[in-house]
Structure formats: C-alpha cells, structure tokens
Amino acid sequence: METVKLNDITVNDLPWKIAYDASRCTMCGSCVATCSFRAIKPKVERRRMVFSEGDFPEPQARFSAVPVIHQVNSIRDYCRGCGMCEKVCPNDAIKPVRNPDTRHPIVTRCLGGDSIKRGGRKNLEGSTRTLDTIRVGRISQMTDPSLDAQRHTFDLLAPFGRILPPKKLPYSATLDNSLETKEKTPPVNWIYPVIIGDMSIGALSWRMWEAVAMATAYLNEECGLPVRMCSGEGGVPVRLLKSKYLKYTILQIASGHFGWNRIVNAMPHMVEDPAGVLIKIGQGAKPGDGGLLMAQKVAKHIQAIRGVPKADLLSPPNHQGLYSIEESVQKMFLSFNAAFKFRVPVAIKVAASATSVSVFNNLVRDPYNIVGGFFLDGIDGGTGAAHEVSLDHTGHPIVSKLRDCYLAAVTQGRQGQIPLWAAGGLGKTGDLAADAFKMICLGANGVFTGKLILQMAGCIGNDLGRCNACNTGLCPAGITTQEPQLAHRLDPDKAAQNIVNYFLAMDQEIKKLMAPIGNSSLPVGRADALVATDRAVADRLQIQHVC
Amino acid sequence: MCRIGAIKSLDYVHPSRALRLMQSQQKGHDNSGFAMVMQNLGGIFESYKHLPTLSMACTDKGIKIAENILHEIGFRRILQWSPEVNDWPGLDINAMPHYVFETFNYPPQYENARRKEREELLLNTRLKLRAALEEDEEGFVYSFWPDVITLKEIGDPHDIGTYFNLWEADSRFTAKVITAQCRQNTNYDIVRYAAHPFHLQGYTALANGENTFYLKNKEFQQRLHRGYIGFESDSQCFLYTLHYVHRELGWPLNYYKHVVTPLPFEEIEKRDDQKQLLAIRQSLAHLEINGPNTIIGMLPDNTLFTCCDAKKLRPVVIGRDERTVVITSEVCGINEILPERNWEDDIYPNERETIVVTDDLEVQRWKQ
Incomplete structure (x- = not known):
C-alpha cells in the first residue's frame, strides 16, 4: 500500500x-460518464466477503477484486456537489454530501499559490435579506x-432612455389646443420592468445564449411582454445583429470592448436598431474588477x-481613457449616442458603492441629457468567473443604495429623469416578482436579473457552495460551458420555455401585488405602500415600521 | 367620503345655494366641515374685481401681524368686510375669532407692473403671511387674489352656514362661480388648510377621492414651485398639477387629463399625438394620480371643468338650465337647486372625459 503523507x-x-x-451499484458507469469535473472514477478494490454455500451455515471468507466508484483526491478535479451523479444513477447508489470539515479554502491556496476563482454568488450567508423584512x-x-388582478388592465412598462425635465420639453401650445414640437427629444423605449441581465456569449454556452434570445423573442412576439435582454460584453452573433430581433437586445460595451468590432461592422446591415446600449463600468458581484473569461471557455x-486568441480574457477594471464622470458623459455617451444617430438610448451600469449617489448626482445633472439609465448592481448577484475574495468580501447591498439614489433625485426634483434599474441578488429566493415590486416602490423604474435566468434553465448552483464552477467551462448543466458534449445537455427549447413561463407567472404575480394597493401603473417611489418589520431597515429606507 | 359641488351661473349666486346643493348630499359626507371658493364676485366686491382680496381667519394678534406685513410691502386697504356671525350656543363650529375679507390696492411700485409680476407678488405675499401666522396658529390665509374669496371652517356645514348667516340669501355676498365641499379631510390631521377647495394664483381645485400616488405627487411637486406647499390633503396635488400644466408649462387644459390619468400605452400607440402623450408619461410620470377620484377645477378665466380617475370609481353629474350649470357628486344636489331642469340633459361623464363649462356657459365634452 502506498504511503500517505501528512500534507x-x-x-x-x-x-x-x-x-x-x-451494494446498490450496478456498475452501469452513468455517474462516471456524467461527471464533468472528473471527480469520480472507477477503480478496483480488494474486498473480503463472507459466504456460506451448504444447507447449514458454514461461513467462509474469500477475497476478490471488486469494481467500485471512487472519489478523486485532487484540488483540480474535485467534487463540486452538483449532484449529476445522483441524478443519473438508476439505483440511488451515489450522491455528494457536503463536508463540514473541508479544508478546501486553505489547501487550495497552499498548493496553488494563486487566488481562488469561481463562479456563482457570494457564499457567505448573512442574516435575513433586507427585502424579506419588507411587506x-x-x-x-x-x-x-x-x-382585480384578473379583470383590470395594468400598465407594466418602464422607461429606458433619458427623460427630460418637464420644463425642458420642447412643446408649445397651438391655436387648436394641441402641443407641437419641431425639436428632437432623447429616445426613450418603454419596456418590461424586468430586463434579462447582461450575460455574455462566452460566459454562457451558445445554446444557453440562444435559449435566452429565443425566450426574449417569444415573450415579445407571442406573449406581448416587451422584455429586453442585454448582450453582456462579448459580442452578438452576426445573424442576430442583422435580424429584426435585434430590437429586443441591449448591446453592452465594457472595458474590454469585446465583440464590438463585429457589431460596428454589422451596423450598415442592421434592419432594426438595438433596444439600447449599456456601458458597463462595474458589476455588483465583483466590484472594481473587470470581466473574466478563463481560457478554457474561449x-x-x-x-x-x-x-x-485562446487565452484568459480579462477586461480591465476600468475603461482606459476615462478618468472622470464628465469625461465618461462627454466621450462615451456622445459617441454611442451618435453611433446610432441618437435613436438608441444609452445607459450606464455601475456597481453599487458607497459613492454611487455622487456618481448618480453627476449624471442626473448632466446638461446634455444623454444618459438614458442608471443600472445599479449590488452584491449578491452572480457572475461567471471571479476571484472568490472579491465575490465574498467586496460590494455593496442594492436595497439601501437604490433608495439613496432615488431620494437624491427627489431632493433635486429630478426623479425619473435618469431611470433607475436595480439588480444584485433579486429573486434569490426564487420569487422575483416580490423583490422587483418592492424595489420599484423604493424608487426603481425596473430591475435586471441574471443568475435567476440560469436557474430557470436548470443551473443547480447555489449560495452554499454548490457547484459554482461557471469559470471552469465544465458546467454540468451545459449552461456556462463551451464544451460541445456538455453544452448539448441543455435543450435550448426547454430552457427558453422555462424562461417564458417564469416571466408569465411573474407578470401575474406583479399584478397581484399592484391590485391590492389599488394601482394600475407601476408604483415607482411609492414607499408608502411598504412596511418593514425591522426597525433599522424602516429607518434607513424611510418606510413605516410595523410590529 | 367627500361630496363636492360647483355652481356656475350667468347671474350672481349667493352661497346659500351652494349650501343647499351640499346639504342634500349630507348622507354622503361626514359633516365635518365646510369650505368654498367664490370667483367672479358680485355684491360689495363687484367694483373691485381687478384688485386682490385677502381671505383669512385669524386671532387678534394674527390681524396685527398680517396688517404689518401688508403695510410693509405697500398694500393699501380699500375695502374690508367681515361676515356678521351668529355665535349661538350649541352650534357645531370650531370658529376663529376673526374672518377677514379685505381688498387692497397694489403697492405704488406695482401700479404699472406687468400682470405676471403682480401675480408673483400676490403669491409671495400670501406665502409670507401664511408663514408668519403659522406659529401658534394665529391665522390661516386661504387666498389673496383678485375677484376670489375663500371661506373654510371646521364643524357641521349646516351650523357653519348658520354661524356665518349664509342661509339667508342677499345680494351683498355673491359670485358667478362657487365651488364647495363639506368635509374636513379626515384622512390626515384635522387642519383648516386641509379642506378643499384649494386656491393658487387663480386656479381652484376640489376633489372627491383618494390619491394613492400622493407620496409620488408630493415628492415631485414640492420641488416644482414655491407655491406647492402644505400637502395637508392628498387632493392639493390635483391643484398643483393643474397650476403646473396650465400656467407653468402653458399647455392647453385638455392635457391636464392626460397628465393625471394618462392613456394606457397600447392606446397611446394608436394616436397621432403619441409623441406628446409619451413625453407626458415620461416627464410628468410623477404627477399621475391613481385611486378613485373626481376632480372639479376652476381656471382664472372662470372656466369650470370636471374629470374623473381612469377607472371611474367616484361619482359626478352635471346638470343645467339656461342660466346655471351645476357640477356635483350626487344628482340629489342638482335636484335641490335646479328642480325644473330637463334631467335628460344631465351628463354623467365617463372615465376618459373632461367636461368643460366655458364662461358663457357652453358645456363641452372633451374625449381624452
């Protein structure tokens, strides 16, 4: 027998x-074949067996070589707890069990000499979620x-685009008592108040990205819900760029500018304008850090x-060349507004931070009226790949920050002029309607969500350390991988259907929340509709405390 | 619940008619107060239509504070009238020591000022008076505007009428437009300022309803204009929006309805003026109202109008004869003061209509 050393x-x-x-295993091999992490393998063990063959008990022992399934001892090929083995086992012979005595955070750093990277969400569970103390x-x-949620009609739309202060509206009364204008106003698209958040083709498998795009098109064309998806930073397939469905897609540009060569080249061939442009400055799950696509997924x-080329793709943490908010407004916003001849709204996405209100104030006071949305992303959202220390220990919760930004706008009488969109762990409990509705009452015009979309498609990752292997390219659900055999595990039609059905259910649920407060249009900023069971939350958010 | 009413006539009308209009609807309101705004004044005020009249309820000290402020600014009083009150025991009224209706000449430096400048002066003066009298509740300043008188009090409307001797019609205290309401706003605190009708720079509004977008309206309006203050009642928001849309933005009255109850997006898409209507939904989103409401409004040019919430959850009816139009919550009120009218001409407006009564008494139905 091999000697085992202490370390x-x-x-x-x-x-x-x-x-x-x-004793339950039939040696079918399904579990080994399905484990994308190669965390289990078959091996042969020498086992002692006691048996009796005659009419009377005559126990005998014999040793034989028995094939078994064995867990790999490796910090590279280790079990992520995804449970695919359990799913495919016909005999319930195998399953992963959480190990409370794990030394993984220590041994991985000791052996690798490198920071731990993973996907998923923050895995340090804190106290009760703020939104769950609000009703x-x-x-x-x-x-x-x-x-009546079933009988009345409801206006469930939110603006994406720069809203002019009323006194800047270029409308004047005519003799026949109507309003006329000769000037152009900034483009505004009215869309569903839940945007499918920015997940790139690259972070997602092409089949998953296709499923999201299909679901978006179906929701628009067949269900009448004007849902928009954001491309993420990673480009868009040319076929989509040249199709009429581009109008449902918000194109993202981030600090790596990945994919924009193709987008720019496709511009002359576009038959529709995109739904918008989102300039990503920061991301809530790993604020202060740029995008990360590991080479194994390229x-x-x-x-x-x-x-x-095939290499780790790291977007810089900031946009090179932008050193001030003024510059970002003047340079980036103007150039992207101009790119689509001022027909397409351009918005900004930043990570929630202690300084978010200052950034928002600067943008909302911009005299050019070209910032068409403030996407505020808090901690608790998901990511395809990040350093664990960033995921677990940086970032700012979204709820109070969104509220702060809204109240900053109220103080200046500028609420709604730059629509506020919020994200960061919304729908974490599986109930996005409630979270979205509460955020809207606190001042959001709408919300965006990413991780939950993956969970609709079949992602089994959770915030207790299950799976979270999006960075490895070995996603067992075929969602965040570019390996053809893994990607084909995902049925894009089924994933799209799940997303569509979830949106339909959520749409009903949002109405079930609007109906009892008697509102037929979205109650943006109606904090009086909310109460909090936690005194600190109530005070911080300026809503009624109840007990 | 509130009951609201408005009388517009080619002849001068005494407030006793407004009291009768509202009294017959008393089962619908809670008898907790009475308030009215009279515009296009007759009687003793008829000769002073071009000069501002102050409507105020106050203490002895309040009068002195107010007079000092007005004197300092340069206003010169030319008419003072106080109603003779019947201070009988047992009347349900929470009366103030003085009810002052005074008409002033503009300060000399404003003699040749432009109309707009004078109007700003009047508003600034009213706000100054209100602020000065607010401490220790020395007085309540309801309006300071040419050809407008406001009276508000807490108590039983019938007794308030008796107290001010308003049941006896005479020709001294009359107007061609009277709007009235019979309830203190009990959703919030009982405050005199909370009773509608509300008046601001020639605009008057009163409402029967609950504005569930009150917080949104209030948070937005308080930064829009220095005159948008108080917010003791969620119905004040209707006045401020009317003032903002019609006076500050200078938009035609038909856009008021589009601001307070915008059309659903799918209907906007079908319209020729969708650009304008979307701009309203965007830039004036926080002035939208929600919840059940009926609004009656009056413009500086004596135009009277009414409109409802988009789900038509509160009642209103318009009745008329040759010389008078009445808008009120319940038809029994109209039956009381216009019993001979042809009731088949009564209008029950729908949720997308604005009914407008022009100064020559033409009744127009505008579809949103």
Whole structure:
C-alpha cells in the first residue's frame, strides 16, 4: 500500500464527499460518464466477503477484486456537489454530501499559490435579506378599493432612455389646443420592468445564449411582454445583429470592448436598431474588477465573435481613457449616442458603492441629457468567473443604495429623469416578482436579473457552495460551458420555455401585488405602500415600521 | 367620503345655494366641515374685481401681524368686510375669532407692473403671511387674489352656514362661480388648510377621492414651485398639477387629463399625438394620480371643468338650465337647486372625459 503523507490531499479536505453504496451499484458507469469535473472514477478494490454455500451455515471468507466508484483526491478535479451523479444513477447508489470539515479554502491556496476563482454568488450567508423584512402593507380597502388582478388592465412598462425635465420639453401650445414640437427629444423605449441581465456569449454556452434570445423573442412576439435582454460584453452573433430581433437586445460595451468590432461592422446591415446600449463600468458581484473569461471557455466560436486568441480574457477594471464622470458623459455617451444617430438610448451600469449617489448626482445633472439609465448592481448577484475574495468580501447591498439614489433625485426634483434599474441578488429566493415590486416602490423604474435566468434553465448552483464552477467551462448543466458534449445537455427549447413561463407567472404575480394597493401603473417611489418589520431597515429606507 | 359641488351661473349666486346643493348630499359626507371658493364676485366686491382680496381667519394678534406685513410691502386697504356671525350656543363650529375679507390696492411700485409680476407678488405675499401666522396658529390665509374669496371652517356645514348667516340669501355676498365641499379631510390631521377647495394664483381645485400616488405627487411637486406647499390633503396635488400644466408649462387644459390619468400605452400607440402623450408619461410620470377620484377645477378665466380617475370609481353629474350649470357628486344636489331642469340633459361623464363649462356657459365634452 502506498504511503500517505501528512500534507497529501484526502477526500476529507474537499468541500464535498461522495457517499457511495457498492451494494446498490450496478456498475452501469452513468455517474462516471456524467461527471464533468472528473471527480469520480472507477477503480478496483480488494474486498473480503463472507459466504456460506451448504444447507447449514458454514461461513467462509474469500477475497476478490471488486469494481467500485471512487472519489478523486485532487484540488483540480474535485467534487463540486452538483449532484449529476445522483441524478443519473438508476439505483440511488451515489450522491455528494457536503463536508463540514473541508479544508478546501486553505489547501487550495497552499498548493496553488494563486487566488481562488469561481463562479456563482457570494457564499457567505448573512442574516435575513433586507427585502424579506419588507411587506406590501398599504392595502386599499373601503373607499379606495383594491383592483382585480384578473379583470383590470395594468400598465407594466418602464422607461429606458433619458427623460427630460418637464420644463425642458420642447412643446408649445397651438391655436387648436394641441402641443407641437419641431425639436428632437432623447429616445426613450418603454419596456418590461424586468430586463434579462447582461450575460455574455462566452460566459454562457451558445445554446444557453440562444435559449435566452429565443425566450426574449417569444415573450415579445407571442406573449406581448416587451422584455429586453442585454448582450453582456462579448459580442452578438452576426445573424442576430442583422435580424429584426435585434430590437429586443441591449448591446453592452465594457472595458474590454469585446465583440464590438463585429457589431460596428454589422451596423450598415442592421434592419432594426438595438433596444439600447449599456456601458458597463462595474458589476455588483465583483466590484472594481473587470470581466473574466478563463481560457478554457474561449472556444473557436468565441474567438471568432470576440476577435481574440485562446487565452484568459480579462477586461480591465476600468475603461482606459476615462478618468472622470464628465469625461465618461462627454466621450462615451456622445459617441454611442451618435453611433446610432441618437435613436438608441444609452445607459450606464455601475456597481453599487458607497459613492454611487455622487456618481448618480453627476449624471442626473448632466446638461446634455444623454444618459438614458442608471443600472445599479449590488452584491449578491452572480457572475461567471471571479476571484472568490472579491465575490465574498467586496460590494455593496442594492436595497439601501437604490433608495439613496432615488431620494437624491427627489431632493433635486429630478426623479425619473435618469431611470433607475436595480439588480444584485433579486429573486434569490426564487420569487422575483416580490423583490422587483418592492424595489420599484423604493424608487426603481425596473430591475435586471441574471443568475435567476440560469436557474430557470436548470443551473443547480447555489449560495452554499454548490457547484459554482461557471469559470471552469465544465458546467454540468451545459449552461456556462463551451464544451460541445456538455453544452448539448441543455435543450435550448426547454430552457427558453422555462424562461417564458417564469416571466408569465411573474407578470401575474406583479399584478397581484399592484391590485391590492389599488394601482394600475407601476408604483415607482411609492414607499408608502411598504412596511418593514425591522426597525433599522424602516429607518434607513424611510418606510413605516410595523410590529 | 367627500361630496363636492360647483355652481356656475350667468347671474350672481349667493352661497346659500351652494349650501343647499351640499346639504342634500349630507348622507354622503361626514359633516365635518365646510369650505368654498367664490370667483367672479358680485355684491360689495363687484367694483373691485381687478384688485386682490385677502381671505383669512385669524386671532387678534394674527390681524396685527398680517396688517404689518401688508403695510410693509405697500398694500393699501380699500375695502374690508367681515361676515356678521351668529355665535349661538350649541352650534357645531370650531370658529376663529376673526374672518377677514379685505381688498387692497397694489403697492405704488406695482401700479404699472406687468400682470405676471403682480401675480408673483400676490403669491409671495400670501406665502409670507401664511408663514408668519403659522406659529401658534394665529391665522390661516386661504387666498389673496383678485375677484376670489375663500371661506373654510371646521364643524357641521349646516351650523357653519348658520354661524356665518349664509342661509339667508342677499345680494351683498355673491359670485358667478362657487365651488364647495363639506368635509374636513379626515384622512390626515384635522387642519383648516386641509379642506378643499384649494386656491393658487387663480386656479381652484376640489376633489372627491383618494390619491394613492400622493407620496409620488408630493415628492415631485414640492420641488416644482414655491407655491406647492402644505400637502395637508392628498387632493392639493390635483391643484398643483393643474397650476403646473396650465400656467407653468402653458399647455392647453385638455392635457391636464392626460397628465393625471394618462392613456394606457397600447392606446397611446394608436394616436397621432403619441409623441406628446409619451413625453407626458415620461416627464410628468410623477404627477399621475391613481385611486378613485373626481376632480372639479376652476381656471382664472372662470372656466369650470370636471374629470374623473381612469377607472371611474367616484361619482359626478352635471346638470343645467339656461342660466346655471351645476357640477356635483350626487344628482340629489342638482335636484335641490335646479328642480325644473330637463334631467335628460344631465351628463354623467365617463372615465376618459373632461367636461368643460366655458364662461358663457357652453358645456363641452372633451374625449381624452
């Protein structure tokens, strides 16, 4: 037998242990074939077996070589707890079990000499979520009747684009009592108040990205919900750029400018304008850090779309050449507004931060009226790849920051002029309608969501360290991988159907929240409709405390 | 619940008619107050239509404070009238010591000023008076405007009428437009300022309803104009929006309805003026109202109008004869003061209509 040294990695050092019952196993091999992390492998063990063959008990022992399933001791090929083995096992013979004694955070750093990277969300669970201490507590009754969510009509749309202060509207009265204008006003698109957040083709498998695009088109064309998806930083397939469905896509540009060569080249061939342009300055899950696509995910088609070789793709943490808010307004916004001849709204996405209000104030006071949205991304959102220390320890919760920005606008009488869109762990409990509605009452015009979309498609990752392997390119659900055999595990039609159905359910649920407060249009800023069971939350957000 | 009413006539009308209009609807309101705004004044004020009249309820000290301020600015009083009150025991009224209606000449330096400058002066003066009298509740300044009188009090409307001797019609205290309402706003605190009708620079509004977008309206309006203050009632928001849209933005009255109850997006898409209507939904989104409401409004040119919330959850009816038009919450009120009219001509407006009564009493139905 091989000698085991003290510092050798053993299964007990790893975050998950495989519970395997050899007596139930039929040796079909399904689990080994399905484990994308190569965390289990077959091996042969020498086992002692006691048996009796005669009419009377005559126990005998024999040793034989028995094939079994064995967990790999490796900090590279370790079990992520995804549970695919359990899913495919016909006999319930195998499953991963969380290991409370794991030494993984230590041994990985000790052996690798490198920071830990992973995907997913923040994995340090804190106290109760702020949004779960808030309820919709102002119910219309008696003389101010509730509405009927089934019978009444509701206006569930939010603006994306720069809204002019009323006195700057270039309208004047005519003799026949109408309003006329000869001037252009900034473009504004009215869209569904939930945007499918920016996940790049590259971070997602091409089949997953296609599923999201299909779901978006279906929601628009067949369901009448004007849902928009954001491309993420990574370009867009040329076929989509040249199709009429581009109008449902918000193009993102981030500090790496990945994919924009193709976008610019496709401009003369576009038959529709995109839904908008989103300039990504920061991301809530890893604020102060740029995008990260590990080389193992930079497949041939990704190289082609982005125009890059197979290498780790790191977007710089900031836009090179932008050193002030004024500059970002003047340079980037003007150039992107001009690129589509001022027909397409241009918005900014920043990570929530202690300084967000200052940034927002600067933008909302911009005299050019060209910032068409402030996308504020808080901690608790997901990411395809990041350093674990960033994921777990940097960032700012979204709820109070969104509220601060809204109240900053109120103080200046500028609410709504730059629409506020919020994200960061919304829908974490699976109930996005409630989270979105509460954020809207606190002042958001709408919300955007990414991680939840993946979960609709079948992502099994969670915030307790399950899976979170988006960075490896080995996604067991075929969602965040570019490996053809893994990507084909995902059925794009089924994933699209799930997303569509979730949106339809959420649409009903948002109406079920609007009806009792008696509102037929979105209650943006109606904090009086909310109550908080937590005194500190109530004070901080300026809503009623109840107990 | 509120009941609201407005009388517009080619002849001068005494407030007793407004009291009768509202009294017959008393089962619909809670008898907690009475307030009215009279415009296009007759009687003793008829000769002073071009000069501002102050409507104020105050203490002895309040009068002195107010007079000092007005004197300092340079206003010169030329008419003073106080109603003779019947201070009988048992009347349900929470009366102030003085009810002052005074008409002033403009300060000399404003003799040749432009109209707009004078109007700003009047507003600034009213706000100054209000602020000065607010401490210790020395007085309440309801309006300071040419050809407009406002009276508000807490108590039973019937007793308030008795107290001010308003049940007896005479020709001294009359107007061609009277708007009235019979309830203190009990959603919030009982404050005199909370009773509608509200008046601001020639614009008057009163409402029957609940504005569930009150917080949104208020947060937006308080930064729009220095005159948008108080917010003791969610119905003040209707006045401020009217003032903002019609006076500050200079938009035609038909856009008021588009601001307070905008059309659904799918209907806007079908319209020729969709650009304008979308701009309204965008830039004036925080002036939208929600919840059940009926609004009656009056413009500086004596135009009277009414419109409802987009779901038509509050009642209103318009009745008329040759010389008078009445807008009110319940038809029993019109039956009381216009019993001989042809009731088949009564108008029950729908949720997308604005009913407008011009100064020559033409009744127009505008579709949103």
